Amino acid sequence: MLVIGDSDSYIKWGAALASRLPPHWRRSLIVLRSPVQPSARQLEAALADTDFAPDDVTVAELDELPSLIDTHGPDAVLAAVRGPVVRVVARAARRAQWRPVFVTGLPGITIPAVRKAIVYRAHADLIVLHSRREVRDFTALTCDMGHEQRFALATLPFVPDDPTPGDPDGDIIFAAQAIVPREREERMLLLGWLAECARRHPGRRVVIKVRAAQGEPQTHAELHDFASLMPELDPPAPANLVVEDGPMSSHLARASALVTVSSTAAVEAVAAGIPALLIDDFGVSPALINTVFEGSGLFGSSDDLIAGRFALADPAWVHDNYLHGREHNDWVEQLEGLVDLRDRGQLPLRIPSDRVVGGSLRLAWDRRRALGEYDRSLSGAVAAAVGTPARWAVRRGRRLARRLP
Incomplete structure (x- = not known):
């Protein structure tokens, strides 16, 4: 598994989840250069109690991901990044020659289930959730949306098997x-x-x-x-x-x-x-x-x-809610089943072409929003010049409309 993380909280989740894989899995971690890239001190805290150390981490630009995926040849890529960044990472991963199973998830508390969480992660072969209630609610939501999506259950990975009981006088x-x-x-x-x-x-x-x-x-x-x-x-x-x-x-x-x-x-x-x-x-x-x-x-x-x-x-x-007992988890079983499908050539890409309003300009806008100043592309600059005032105008119009009787 190749974990790709951005902010400290998502890196904490991704590193902890990958650390829960069975021993026969190897694990690597890439931190994406972005406006939320953690400091060295934050990174050390995020990796505490995981199988990773700060020296294990590779820091990379978005455009480096395809070659890194080809170099590592992972069975799975875990996008441990913010919602809007998941699809940006997915598009970059598709430029690689190697086809991993693409996994992401919703770390922490994700109730109520919302449509945007699914839309951002529509490229994923598997979405990892952390409670039976989340799986139930998100499954119902995707049915209402007419959207097919695989969900898997994993105990919150940073909750230890035998947690320290604290100090009653502490x-x-x-x-x-x-x-x-x-x-x-x-x-x-x-x-x-x-x-x-x-x-x-x-x-x-x-x-x-x-x-x-x-x-x-x-x-x-x-x-x-x-x-x-x-x-x-x-x-x-x-x-x-x-x-x-x-x-x-x-x-x-x-x-x-x-x-x-x-x-x-x-x-x-x-x-x-x-x-x-x-x-x-x-x-x-x-x-x-x-x-x-x-x-x-x-x-x-x-x-x-x-x-x-x-x-x-x-x-x-x-x-x-979140503490269901690890015997109910099925995320590793589902992941390994998807790897087997991939190996047999039976795992098609999800949403093989991006059908979004705005075409290539919208894709550049998504990238620019995800990376900020770390997106140095000309298309990103153009998208920001066009999209920023347009977005302001749309939001302003919605606020005014809500005020009308």
Whole structure:
């Protein structure tokens, strides 16, 4: 398997998933040059607890992928990249002489199932999902779309088989996200609640666990990071409220509780038997990526956070959502079946020609959006010059239309 990754969170997922392959599989990892390429420090954290080390990684331009695929001759390529980038990588992979099985997936929490997630990944021979509910919901969605797609089930790969149970007297970990909540005012509210929790529990550290230091790239751009907001707290933050990065597994190993608005870290905590809290003061909605936790018994308010009230997840929710037991996984079986079909010449390319509005200009636009300044092609520059104002006009028109009676 040749893993192609872009941002730190997708690299973490792809490296962890490839590490779950049986021993007879060899694994290689390429990091795509892009605006979200992780720093050396982020890459080291992303590869923690996987079979990869930073020295194992090849960094490559998009245009180098076809020759690298031909050189490696992999049975499978795993596109561990953001949704819009999957089809860009797929188009590059098709220029190779070698035909691997093309695999991608939806790392983390992907409920509710949305059409765009399927459209972005329509080139894939196999899409890996991580709960029985996801497989059920995405299968129903593709049927409604009239779209045929193979889905496979894999336990979240970064959840260990025997997770460390945490420390009952340890840290209270807040799993921060770049865009949930998004607005500055909401993030200041959240920071204030965390500070008050720290004041009420002076014997424990309250750790705001971030994915990146200020200025480092992330999957989603963070406009208001907690470290820069901390000095604005009034009254000032107590000494036991801190901001730290590093692997989530290391933080959970010394955690007494996990707090978040929405994060797969909550699933990691549940797997380890660590009490958790999903703060619902901002609501429960697809925009907040937290509807999947309905029925889990983990939702609570800022009052619960401040008081230190945390809970264990409902067992029925657990088995349908991400922690179903590895005996139910079928992704390796499906993958090896597709490799066998490929070997027998019975695995046709999916969507053998790209039928998109805009033709070659649209393909150049997709590439430009995926790579930003790392796309140095003339067609990409032309597509940006035409597409950027056109996209603004379309979005402006939609906003105006929504305001009309």
